[in-house]
Amino acid sequence: MATANQRGQHAHERGTGAGPEASDLHVLASHLRRMNGEINRLVHGFAGSHGLHATDVQALAAILDSPEPMTPGRLREHLGLTSGAVTACVDRLERAGHVRRVRESADRRVVHLHYVPDARAAARTYFRPLAEAAASARSRFDENELAVVVRFLAAMNQELGLVRSDDG
Numbered sequence: 001m002a003t004a005n006q007r008g009q010h011a012h013e014r015g016t017g018a019g020p021e022a023s024d025l026h027v028l029a030s031h032l033r034r035m036n037g038e039i040n041r042l043v044h045g046f047a048g049s050h051g052l053h054a055t056d057v058q059a060l061a062a063i064l065d066s067p068e069p070m071t072p073g074r075l076r077e078h079l080g081l082t083s084g085a086v087t088a089c090v091d092r093l094e095r096a097g098h099v100r101r102v103r104e105s106a107d108r109r110v111v112h113l114h115y116v117p118d119a120r121a122a123a124r125t126y127f128r129p130l131a132e133a134a135a136s137a138r139s140r141f142d143e144n145e146l147a148v149v150v151r152f153l154a155a156m157n158q159e160l161g162l163v164r165s166d167d168g
Contacts, residue, residue, distance in 0.1 A: 032156075039130070040054070042126075042127065042129075042130055043057045043058075045126075046123065046126050046127070049126070050096055050098070050122075051092075051096055052092060052093070052096060052098075053089070053092070055079065055081070055085075055089060056089050056092055056093055056096075056098075058079060059075055059079060059086075059089050059090070059093060060093065060098055060099070060115065060119075060123065062075055062078045062079065063075070063099060063113050063114070063115050064115055064120070069112035069113075069114070070112065070113045071110065071111060071112060071113065072086050072087065072090060072111060072113065075089075075090070075113065090113060096119075097116055097118070097119055098115065098116055098119040098123075099113050099114060099115055099116060099119070100113075100114050100116055101113060102114055
């Protein structure tokens with residue numbers, strides 16, 4: 001599997017043809033860092049106001065966004081934590097009333113994590129300004145431009161997932 005540096009070198013070797021100039025890449029990186037910082041500020045605020053850690057909020061997002069019922073094992077893989085750290089995280093989330101553990105009826109060893117509806121409503125209220133900012137920004141782009149943005153974000157997430165895998 002290629003490292004991030006190797007992938008970057010391969011991209012450089014392919015040439016820059018119609019791609020962005022180096023200064024444009026710096027601007028893009030700067031905007032991504034700033035957006036990440038602003039989102040982190042909101043996440044830390046939510047975590048602090050609910051007696052949670054930022055990692056707990058990442059876990060809540062993973063549970064919410066999962067296309068299938070989340071298990072502690074899948075959550076561990078997603079967050080890159082140890083089994084013990086995930087257990088402590090889920091314990092905090094359960095004590096705070098954000099998630100509940102449900103044993104799979106067919107196989108009692110399988111535990112699914114479910115976001116508690118009242119907690120989901122609280123998170124929705126807290127993060128409403130983020131959703132409104134996204135809607136406002138989205139309104140400045142047409143559907144074709146948004147399709148490119150979504151493709152870019154998906155590609156970034158895929159590349160960052162490979163970087164995480166390279167570290168493990």
